Amino acid sequence: MQTVATNHLKTSQTPDQGRFLRWKNIPLGHSRWTDGFWSDQFEKACQVMVPYMGEVLCGEIGHALNNFKIAAGEKAGDHQGMYWHDGDFYKFMEAICHVYAVTQDPQLLEELDEYIRIIGKAQEPDGYIQTQIQLRPEVDRYENRKYHEMYNTGHLLISACVHYRVTGKRNFLELAIKQAELLCVLFLPESKHFGRFGFNQTQIMGLVELYRVTLEKKYLKLAEKFINNRGKYAVVHHSTTEGYPIGDMVQERVPLRESTEAVGHAVLALYYYAGAADVFAETGEKALLDALDRLWDNITQQKMYVTGAVGQAHYGASTNRDMIEEGFIDAYMLPNLTAYNETCANLCNAMFSYRMMGIHGKSKYADIIELVMFNSGLSGIGHSGKDYFYSNPLRMVNHTRDYHSHENATETPHREPYLSCFCCPPNLVRMISNLSNWAYSLTENGLAVNLYGGSRLESTLTDGSVIILEQETQYPWEGAVQVTLEKCREEVFDIHFRIPDWAEEATLTINGEPWHESPLPGNYLVINRRWKPGDRVFLNFPMEVSLVEGHPRVEEVRNHLALKRGPIVYCVESPDLPEGTSILDVYLDGNSPWRAEFEPGLLGGIGTLKGTLLLRKNNQTKLYGKVSRPEFESIESRLVPYYAWSNRGQAEMSVFLPVVWSNR
Known part of the structure; x- marks a missing residue:
């Protein structure tokens, strides 16, 4: 993947960000994953997730692009998909924008231009673009909030602003501005009907983003009005209207x-x-x-x-x-x-x-x-x-629910492979594609390191000085992190290093020398010094396996435990149990140690936990029944990360397990 050359750092499309933010976002594309966990996920997003989503949403299954083509007069047919399917497509486009910000692949830009052309042709002269309404002549604009016009609009505005920031092109942005102008005409005046309309409120985020890009104050005013309208209009308890409860x-x-x-x-x-x-x-x-x-x-x-x-x-x-x-x-x-x-x-x-x-x-x-x-x-x-x-x-137990x-x-x-309610997949793919931009923040006098993973940052601090650093780590499987500065200003500035809340007894050295202040879990360690190119910061987060219990009021996990190592929560899955074993038979031996092991041949390489589980041999089969002393059999097994379950066929799974403590 291409790096962002420091002599071409994007600043003209960097939006104004709130005066009341302590920390600012880095410009899109200034940080990229280079190695390890999130790099692998981003590469998969580039090579698989985004292209596959394009096949789905641009084909006959997802039908989202077809809806725009029909509204544009380029295709015959009816609207298909949920009312919020336009928003799904905008999120997909945003994911492409985030990939383009890093890869600068011109084919992605051409693909986006074609989508924008079709959407622009479908947009009506006054700025209205909602295919679920345009292709249903029996319904009117903003008649019924369950048609999700506001939700779709919010994702249109967000996606268009991201597109402008990473490309500098205004073709998508102009469509968003036309839609926002229509919202201002309709929703800025006081109206009970319109005042109660924006219940699925991505349009608030979208309007603020558009304000930041254009500095048009009425967009911010309208965003605030949508906030003020909630709870403003009295409603009758348990009443319903327009298909949604109030x-x-x-x-x-x-x-x-x-x-x-x-x-x-x-x-x-x-x-x-x-x-x-x-x-x-x-x-x-x-x-x-x-x-x-x-x-x-x-x-x-x-x-x-x-x-x-x-x-x-x-x-x-x-x-x-x-x-x-x-x-x-x-x-x-x-x-x-x-x-x-x-x-x-x-x-x-x-x-x-x-x-x-x-x-x-x-x-x-x-x-x-x-x-x-x-x-x-x-x-x-x-x-x-x-x-x-x-x-x-x-927890997943087979045959207990009629899905x-x-x-x-x-x-x-x-x-x-496809969900008829398709809001989640593009939401997740755009997050994976964008996550590297959350790894760092710009502080008043420097930089914050928020997320750990092999990455490279090439950006500018708030004073305009260039900052380039490289982060090397196999986090989350290992707790060692090295951050090397390659370029920075000569004056003193801060770097904030996040110490995760689980990271007890973490250590930090600079150029091999321990820092005089101890890292505290759940805080940023702020280092203020005259940094120079070549400085190396080495963090070590002990990755002990932890037993996690819930609050006593969480009744379902009373006398149950979960296992966690670093940021990863683990689960037991039936492929790792003897054949025919129900997940309901599995108990934790509270005294048994667990060891971490990286398995490169499992699901592309994941960290697992190895240890002893207990299988109960005389489980209760009645709704209620007498119990004698439980009988257990010990087995050696493994736990997999929760995110990785359900990749080896249909399986039972549980994060929390009942615990047995043997006499000491």
Whole structure:
């Protein structure tokens, strides 16, 4: 892959970023993975994930491009796919943009230009572009919010801004501006109908991005108005309208600034919170940030799985007893077998944390990003790069659920090559394609290292001085990380090194000499010095295997444990058990040690854990029955990373296992 030449560092397309961000994003394309875990994933995105997604979305299965062609008059037919399928295609285009930012492959640019031409031809003269409405004459524009016009618009704006930043071309951006101008005409005036419309609110993020690129203030004003409208209009308890319930399901019962708890559809909520964080970054409104701080704490401390997943239930009720789908339920109610954990929701958890990291400059937000991406995010795509999970449970037991009855097959016992509800796959692929840009942030007086992986940064600090460094590591399988500076300014500046919250007794040396301040888990170690080319920083994160237990109020994991090493959460999977063994028969021996082993021949090379498991021989078969002393058989087995399960045929799996402690 091509590096970004330092004499061609892109600055003209770098957007203005919020005055109230402590840390700024590096320009797209200035960081790239070079070796190791994420480099392999990015290469797979280039060679497999993005091309395969193109085959699906541009062909007769996904049909998304066909919808634009039909609306453009270049093809006959009817709209196919979900109402939000336009948004799926925009996310796919964004993934291509992120790949192009690194590879500079001209064929990708030509491909994007053709998509943009078709979309532009489909767009109506006043800027409206929504194929699910344009191709259904029986419905009107902005008639019914379940048609997801706002969701699609948000992804259009985001994708167009990314395209402009990495190419400098305005062809896609102009389409986005036309659509945004129409939104301003319709939604800036006060209206109860339009005021309650934007429930799936990617348009907030999109409008802020467009504001940052164009500096047109009315886009930011409209983004803030969408925030202010939630909870503004009184609704009757348990009432429904337009096919969607009102209230907590769509974050409509309580104004955001008064919110204390994450409720409702997890994706709708987290896109909303991420957009609100973007608005805060531009306005600095304390009440908005106070609410976001409360919500982030509520999610990560009371409603998040050990894998970073969120959105506990497919169907359920909020604490206000509003009906919800695909979302948050009560605190500490974290079932394993029925956990929904939509891939999009997990990724949105990382998106929200990324924005909060920029606002606060604290390590705990990067810890969540890392937790999601190595576990509940990456579990959404298989090793082949061509099959997907929509939901991500923490336990799978065969023949216990009728997956065929689940709506749109969003819950499946194994990954699928195509999901009729296709929002998650392009969301994940664009995140994998873009993740290197989250590895570093620009601070007021230097740089922050947020994520570890073999990478190269060629960028400029906030004062305009060039910074070039190389990161070498086999993280997450090994804890050794070396960062070498190749070019930097002569004056003193800071480098912030994230010390993960699990990394106890980490060490850091500079040019072989220990730094005088000890690294503290869950913090950034800030090193302020006169750096020079050739300086080498060596970090070592001890990678001990940890036993993890849940809060006592998480009833499903009482007396259960999970295993974790570094950022990776592990699971037991039936291919590693004796034939015919149910996952329900498996127990952990709490006194047995586990050792890490890298297996290059397994799924392209993954780290596993080897140790002793216990198989119960007299498990209960009745609903309730008398029990005598349990009988166990010891076996040697292995655990695989949670993200890697379901790649060896249909299997049972569990992250948490009941534990047996022998007498000492």
